[in-house]
Amino acid sequence: MSFKAIHAFAVLPLALTFVLGTQARAAAQEPIQPLEAPKITNPAKVELGKQLFFDPRLSRSGFISCNSCHNLSMGGSDGLKVSIGDRWQKGAIRAPTVLNSSLNLAQFWNGRAKDLESQATGPLLNPIEMNTTSEAAELMVNSLPGYREEFKKVYGTDKASLQQIGDAIAAFETTLITPNSRFDKWLKGDKTAITDYELAGYELFKSVGCVACHNGPGVGGNSFQKFGLVNAYKSPNPSQGRADVTHDDSDRMMFKVPLLRNVALIPPYFHDGSANTLTQAVETMGWLQLGKKFTADQNAQIVAFLKTLTGDQPTFPLPQLPPSNDETPRPDPFAPVAQK
């Protein structure tokens, strides 16, 4: 076949490939990628995990559920500087959002849990959070025919374990992805999805260097970085980040970079909740991490961009929990608590 013949047949497909390819390449070249709706492979496990996530009987008091501090009506967090735990104890750190948390390279601000499965039971057992024991959690769950049936179906077991409780909660949490933000629509080619002002904010976000840490589909969550890289951060909060896990001095103030997805929904900001507004957070980050003082307009542009990252919030019917029966232990939130 002559060159001309090839050319004659190939020119249209080649042109199409070029147009589509440019668009795909444009999205691929951005340091932030759009979120995709989660594929649910085990709906029974997700449904079970959803009930457990909303069940306050998993706490010592019978009052605090995962949803108390990771409130899915409020962007997956609680709007507090630090959370309230068993007997109104003051939490150590700002509750991170559970939304898109499966995108994190590790869980907790200091990354001490490698994945959601190992994270999920942490707050249950934490004496200043839900403060239960594995025995108490298992006793509660196994007292309820409703839960027993579901655990049987999902795990083939007659007796649920704390590990399975955590596994089911993690399976639910993995579905809490928030696609279709305006910025994602823009990434996918709808150039009208964000305004010029918001786009200018994104360009600034990239050019000044925010994107060096806040990148990927989660706009963060994929590295540990020093908080106070250029200028030191002073906080009354004693958390030292990774160093609290590794006990290595070089890990002081190394925190997991938080996801910026849905960030407009969840003030206050930082691990100590010290920034009340996005404006304050952007100002502080510019100075501490980049040594930059943004103008008011630059700051506002970046904030405008950050507000385009709010995606579809999880939507499902309010779960109905298996009712307590005669065998279900009755919580006593006012009973004295032994020190552990």
Place this chain on the structure above:
Amino acid sequence: MSFKAIHAFAVLPLALTFVLGTQARAAAQEPIQPLEAPKITNPAKVELGKQLFFDPRLSRSGFISCNSCHNLSMGGSDGLKVSIGDRWQKGAIRAPTVLNSSLNLAQFWNGRAKDLESQATGPLLNPIEMNTTSEAAELMVNSLPGYREEFKKVYGTDKASLQQIGDAIAAFETTLITPNSRFDKWLKGDKTAITDYELAGYELFKSVGCVACHNGPGVGGNSFQKFGLVNAYKSPNPSQGRADVTHDDSDRMMFKVPLLRNVALIPPYFHDGSANTLTQAVETMGWLQLGKKFTADQNAQIVAFLKTLTGDQPTFPLPQLPPSNDETPRPDPFAPVAQK
């Protein structure tokens, strides 16, 4: 027209009328009437009230919402003897279910609020419950464009008031009716909807006299009665019922008769939460109110009947709340609280 002619034309409709009439009369003659699904006349107000019901920012701490103690995933109550309030304060009394609460002749165990509208703001302002002020609640709500738009639409106002907040919450609560219990199906003519054993329990419930107070569509809620009518009730709980409102000695221990709808979902029982199980509750009520000691089988029959009163639970998507913005006050749950 001759009598015969009338007869010839009328016999079939008359026969039908007779059959249907018997069934309707049968239901009408029962002291308990079936619940009907609520008619929603102002969906915008109900939707607003639903969001407010789930909004913990209506509390001083930012942590406690109406749904915390009237948990719609758990039969509209919290499963605790007495509830947990601001700074983990111990509540005075068992949280009654919000389900079907519009059927009550008055609200609270001692009837101190004449309706849901006047009840709804009570816990918001109560120093041992949500502990907010009308100023703080209004400031929060009016800071949010999302809420402002809804209040504008529903009340034609640019500035929401505490009274309107309560009104909207009450409108939502009025929709929390639970029809289609197995007992309702039986009342409506489906004689297979409950078992012979459950029916025997109902017959006993009527013949021994429980139904004297627990009647009507709510199976209670329509009178005040003395708790400890035949034999005195002793409780560490200081509540004196109506007397706490009227300061009239003759009202001592006069409590609003609780609704028995969905009672199986909400142990523990009584205003002091002292009965851990339905079995205990039936035993105590038989002795205190009727001077009767039920046999184990009689007790079990009544309990079996009570379990047929669980109806369709409210089902709606988990509400999404308007996100806090720069103007929204940030709660500080650990700040010292001035005595009121």
